[in-house]
Amino acid sequence: MIHEMIVVEGKDDTTAVRRAVGADTIETGGSAIGEDVLRRIELAYERRGVIVLTDPDAPGERIRKIVSERVPGCKHAFLTKDEARSSKGIGVEHASDEAIRRALERVRGPETNEDRASEIEWSDLLQAGLIVHQASARRRERMGELLGIGYANGKQFHKRCLMFRITKAEFAAALEQMEQEGR
Structure with a gap:
């Protein structure tokens, strides 16, 4: 079980993360992150710590930047485009369990x-x-x-x-x- 809360973009990402590791997630609902979600991320950071794991694309980078500016001490995990690619698209939800585990093992902090x-x-x-x-x-x-x-x-x-x-x-x-x- 991962102690920190993992910030992901949506429900399919939550499903993929939970399939790969024992973890709780916060879903941003996309790149238009609301104030209520940002407050939950701040609270999670204070109580448990936060790891941001977003898609390796422009909207994922936008989310990462918004969260990092609001919660400067959060940690980050990255998937490469190849690790996050399937025939259906690119994203955390398309990554293998092993790729998600590797990304979380390589987590980086500020x-x-x-x-x-x-x-x-x-x-x-x-x-x-x-x-x-x-x-x-x-x-x-x-x-x-x-x-x-x-x-x-x-x-x-x-x-x-x-x-x-x-x-x-x-x-x-x-x-x-x-x-x-x-x-």
Whole structure:
């Protein structure tokens, strides 16, 4: 049983999460999150903690951003588009039980002052070819998978590296793996 409440988009996501792990969920009802849902998320954060697990698409990212701004200390779990894809579409509800479990095992929390000593800098992204590179989008997608923080544009990727306390060692290991794969 997962102690934290898991924020998902809808009922089908709740069904998928409960099928994969023992957990309680809060459904946002889509990207137009109401004030009452945000208050429930705040209360859940105070009492049990919160993990955001949304679809790897634009509306899912919008929900993640809204919740993060309102509840800055929440944790995040990410599914890649491949993990969340089925013949019926892309979303948490289409992910396998194993993919959901893996995402929840790789959950990331917000950074603390102690983490800043080894934080990823913009120059690290530049040197790794994750920005200002002909294949930067593809490289960020793979690095996001390896680091468990999902795909994002360059600015958001950097922000996630900071927010989820990606260390230089983790970053270097993921970069090395990606380069061994020939990407």
